[in-house]
Amino acid sequence: MGETKTDVKPEAAVEELEAVTIRFAGDSGDGIQLTGMQFTTATALAGNDLSTLPDYPAEIRAPAGTLPGVSGYQIHFSSREVLTPGDAPDVLVAMNPASLKANLKDLKKGGILLVNTDSFTPQNLTKVQYAKNPLEDGSLSEFRLIPVELSRLTGNALSGLALTKVQVERCKNFFALGMMFWLYDRPMESTLKWIGEKFKKTPLLVEANTKALHAGNAYAETAEIFGSHYKVRKAPIVPGVYRNITGNQAAALGMVAASQVSGLPLFYGTYPITPASDILHELSKHKNFGVRTFQAEDEIAAVGAAIGASFGGALGVTGTSGPGVALKSEAIGLAVMTELPLVIVDVQRGGPSTGLPTKTEQADLLQCLYGRNGECPIPIVAAATPAECFTMAYEAFRIAIKYMTPVFLLTDGYLANGSEPWLVPEVSKLPRFESRALPPKEQFKPYSREEGTLARPWAVPGISGYEHRIGGLEKQDVTGNVSYDPDNHERMVRLRHAKVNKIAQDIPPTEIIGAKSGKVLVIGWGSTFGAITAAVRQLRQHDEPVGAIHLRYLNPLPPDLGDIMGRFEQVLVPEMNMGQLLKVLRAKYLVPAVGLNKIKGQPFKIAEVANGIVSLLKNGRN
Amino acid sequence: MNDEELTGLPASGPMLTRKDFVSDQLVRWCPGCGDFAILATVQKLLPSLGIPRENIVFVSGIGCSSRFPYYMNTYGFHSIHGRAPTFATGLKLSNPKLQVWVVTGDGDGLSIGGNHLIHALRRNVDLKILLFNNKIYGLTKGQASPTSEFGKKTKSTPQGSVDFPVNPVSFALASGATFVARVIDTDIPHFSAVLERAAKHKGSVFVEILQNCIVFNDGAWSDVSAKATRDENNVDLRHGQPLVFGKDRDKGIRLKGFTPEIVQFPAGQPPKDLLVHDETSPVLAQILAHMDHPELPLPQGIFRAVQAPALHELVDKQVEQARAAAPPDLQRLLRGPETWTVAA
Structure with a gap:
């Protein structure tokens, strides 16, 4: 080839992007989670906001090259606030035919598809029922296919080292990572440091993985396979240590x-x-x-x-x-x-x-x-x-x-x-808290209650003068002795409920995202936060009369919840279940809330929540 | 504070008596229940240990025996069926200065809670576990238990039990308990002596107490507990002593291969080849555990007593080692191995 560093070569063009979603996918033995985490660290250090989602199989090592053995790791990073791991990936790195087959349906049209061609052997293709090699039959024409002979190139890069074939093969994920680092202009220092520490007992492996990473990075730059590379500017993040x-x-x-x-x-x-x-x-x-x-x-x-x-x-x-x-x-x-x-x-x-x-x-x-x-x-x-x-x-x-x-x-x-x-x-x-002091010995009763909280004293064994017995049989009010008295039982049942309800006094006012009143209030809890918030923000950009609240307290519910629901015409409750919070809200507040339910083992996509809201806005219930 | 220190600690304040350990609750066992004798024996022993009353806790599961903590004027926890060893383990680990007793029965400890018993014993948790064995479910009114004899007719087995019983002592030995003993509820002097050693043992203690249920299984142990027959049907285990029994002490046990057999001899002239008890031998303990009436006398006393580090000691040691290696610094922990700073 005769190409040397002194050759005059045009600098690759740099395109600026606001947000990128990448999915790394491969066999569960391919080191996908590790590769993803290294890319995440570098991305955090580059100053982007980010969110990640690992997706790995239940089996530790499902048979190599099969669909159940596919492991994935998705990262969404941006120069703006990131709320979810991203809906559809812009980039799919597929280390073998199984990971291509399992993930291709999610890749955006026109998205970058980086494939390890060395793993597309007849045997591996047969394992996942590919009748023809998808790299050759034109079925990937909607994507920017980047075929890379990852195994061969990694082997070449490590040719001088005394490594077994298996050891070389294990370095190919770092070759791919090096390529992605170049493509998105990420710093490599954190990964180099990690390699140094992880393999410090085996200098040969430090050298091998370091070489593979550099080789991938250099290959992406010099082989001109991407045409351009990308820059994602730092996100405006609250200052501080992260x-x-x-x-x-x-x-x-x-x-x-x-x-x-x-x-x-x-x-x-x-x-x-x-x-x-x-x-x-x-x-x-x-x-x-x-x-x-x-x-x-x-x-x-x-x-x-x-x-x-x-x-x-x-x-x-x-x-x-x-x-x-x-x-x-x-x-x-x-x-x-x-x-x-x-x-x-x-x-x-x-x-x-x-x-x-x-x-x-x-x-x-x-x-x-x-x-x-x-x-x-x-x-x-x-x-x-x-x-x-x-x-x-x-x-x-x-x-x-x-x-x-x-x-x-x-x-x-x-x-x-x-x-x-x-x-x-x-x-x-951090907010201070501590256990309450005990009452004086003479006044101690195991089930006496503090007025403000209805909490009983916590007398720990080892403290003289507070010896007492507790257990699962119904307790007599105040003394804590065993009691089968009917009136006492009802009183205790009510006291236990009243105590839990008291906690509502500690719940801060509920924050409303988007419109403070209007047509649709979205109520979520748990991990749906990112998708709901992003969906509501999107719709607010079009001035849709939509607001959202996210519950951190599910029992007792926030005291202002009923009032907030009253300011909206409709309530939508997206949940990754058949409508559990929905039932609770309907029962407690007698509101005709509507559920938006996804039970696929996968988080909501922003678009799914947005579509649900739009549908309710347009069509109302039914 | 370790247990050696505890053992020698004088009671704080005035000397305690049996009365100090009697709670104000009415004891609600059936009149004539074997549990009364056990309660009295324990209440009598505790003042002599020199442990402050507030440092003693009784934990139990469910069943007649498990009402025990309510009648002791110490700290107590009457928990759920079969799970007492789990609560007791957490309690001992979080508060190692406590002397923790577990009171359980044959149903609670060997049926629903069998798994917890195995693990508490194999971890050498410093618990004094008393298993009241009356070979029946009493509180649920008379069903077969895991120690009921094969063929036993009960409310739940009108044609006779088709289950083979578990051997509690063998179970405890196999689980790795460092102290395993068997006593009879009514044999107060022997029971007291074994209980005292049990109380002073550091590690997992398992004491099977043969106990009568006057309502649902009366005479459960009469062969070995009745005055007329007990001397012929029991053999006392004493460390370093040959196994001799009988009213006239004219019978002994010797091993034929791995099998124990009875030898008859003129009183006072035991043969030299009698089996000599050794509390430290796990193999001998299992052989003794399988001796049963009527073929052989039922061994009573301490089958096994060995020293090993208790779980709380090992756990505390790891905490101390970790502290010595890296003094706790919460801010540093929260920052983690890798941070970056976003400038204002």
């Missing part, structure tokens, strides 16, 4: 922060379950904060140990997903009866039964509200974004301690694994 954080990490850090601020030790009892296990992994790294993590023999033991720890004076918390909540129900009822502080984190996933373990859904709301024997009220809070899992975990503990009650924190698979930049809070500005 980090990237997933929902599960944020929930874990919220718990540690609550423990440190309140001075109460944290006890996390849990049993491994997707998609909640990362909370355990995160917390078990922070024992230096006095965190005690306990991997129990089952879900029941996990919540039992957490309740026992709360009885013993700790912040007891148990984390799980929907099937785990089902198993814990009886013990959670005991925490209601004994009025002990406890936080139950439900990282919701697709159900019923084992359902879709790695996919997202919001179908546990009614289980958490009502899924126990007897009249068994429990406060529920829900996070709206990955970073907000920090705030709401912290808030769940504050409520649990102040009101002496178990509290549910609802997140979901999308929030748990999705990530976003997080303005790191200053510890000194």
Whole structure:
């Protein structure tokens, strides 16, 4: 070829873009999640706002090259505020035929399709029922196809190194990443640093991965396969120190922060379950904060140990997903009866039964509200974004301690694994809270109540003069002794409800996005926040009379909710379930609210919510 | 504070007596229930341990035995069916200075709660677990339990139970308990002595208490507890001592291969090859656990007692090591490994 660096070559053109969505897809052994996360870090460092969505199979290693084995990672970044991981990707990186087949339907027409041609062997094509090679039959003509011999090029780049064929093959994701770094003008330093640390015990692998990354980057530039590359300017973001954080990490850090601020030790009892296990992994790294993590023999033991720890004076918390909540129900009822502080984190996933373990859904709301024997009220809070899992975990503990009650924190698979930049809070500005002082010994009654909160005293074993017994049998008011008296039972049932309802006094005024009154009010909760907010903003640009509110408090509901609903003609409730909040709102407020329901294990797209609102605006109900 | 320190700690304030451990609640077991003797024995033992009353907690599940905490003037937690070991584990880990007792029964501990019992024992959680075994469901009025004999006729098994019973001592040994014992509710001196050692053992304690249910399974253990037959049908386990039994102490146990057999001898002249008890041998403990009346006398006493680190010690050690390696700094934790600054 004879081309050298001194050759005169036109600089590639630079186009400016406002927002880009990229999906990396490949076999679950291709290092897709890792590649996505590296691109995310670089994008955060480039100053863009961003949101990510990993989508990985339930099987750890499904058979190579098959559809069930496809792993994906989507990132949406922009020079403006980003609220969702993006509807349809602008770019699809497909490492094999299976990932092409599984993801092509989502790619925008005219979108960039970067394909590893080396994996399009007859054998791999047959595995996913491609009769003809799609790279050759013209079926991809609607897209900007960029065929790259990833395996061969990576092999060439690493030819001088003493690596096995498998080791070379494992570096090809960094070659692809290097290409994407050039295409979107991302800094490579964070990935180079990561490679250096990850493989520090094997210098050969540091060299190999570094070379692959540089080679991909140089290839994208010199081979002129893209024509131009792109720049996405920094987003106007609130100044401060940021980090990237997933929902599960944020929930874990919220718990540690609550423990440190309140001075109460944290006890996390849990049993491994997707998609909640990362909370355990995160917390078990922070024992230096006095965190005690306990991997129990089952879900029941996990919540039992957490309740026992709360009885013993700790912040007891148990984390799980929907099937785990089902198993814990009886013990959670005991925490209601004994009025002990406890936080139950439900990282919701697709159900019923084992359902879709790695996919997202919001179908546990009614289980958490009502899924126990007897009249068994429990406060529920829900996070709206990955970073907000920090705030709401912290808030769940504050409520649990102040009101002496178990509290549910609802997140979901999308929030748990999705990530976003997080303005790191200053510890000194976190709201303070602590457990209340005990009354004098002589006045101590285990079930006497503080007027403002109806909370009972938390007398922890080890304190002399406060010896008492608690349990699951109905309690006599004030004394806490066992009582089967009919009038006492009714009084206690009402008291437990009244106590939970009291929490409404702590709920801040509800913020309305968009129009403050008008035709359609969209009410959401949990991870639908981004899609709803973006959809309402789009419609507001056309002056549609649409507003939205997002509920962080699901039991009790915000006191101003009824009033806000009254200012709109219609109420639309988008949910990733069959209409659970919808039922609650209809029952409590007797409003003819309408549901917009998606139960695909995938989050809402902005367009889906926008279409739902427009349809209600145009056609009304029906 | 570790347990050695606890054991030697004098009671704060005036010396406690049995009365200090009696709560103001009316005891609502059936008249003549074996539970009364157990309650009295425990209430009598506790003042002698020198542990402040506020540091003692009784945790129970569901069943007749599980009403126990209401009658003890200590901290107490009457939880849900089968799950007492889970609450007790969390309690001990979060508040290690406490002496935590678990009171359970054959249905609560070995049926609905069998899994929790296995794991509490194998983790060597510092819990004193008392399992009241009356071979019947009492509180639900007379169904077969996991320790009911094969063929036992009960309300739920009118033609006889088709389930083979579980052996509680063997179960506890297999689970890895570091202290395993069996006593009879009415044999107060022996029960007291075993209970005292149980209370002072650090780690998972399992004591099977053979207990009579006067209403639904009267005479459940009469062969081994009745005055007329008990000497012939029981054998006491004493560490380092040969297994000798009988009213005239003229019978002993020796091993033939792995199988125990009875040897008869003139009183006071035991043969040299009698089996000598060793509390530290897991193999011997299992052999003894499978000795049963009527073929062989039923062993009573401590089958196994060994020292091992308790779960709370191991957990606390990890916390201390983590603290020494990296002092807690919340702001630093929140910032994480990688941050970037957006300028104003």
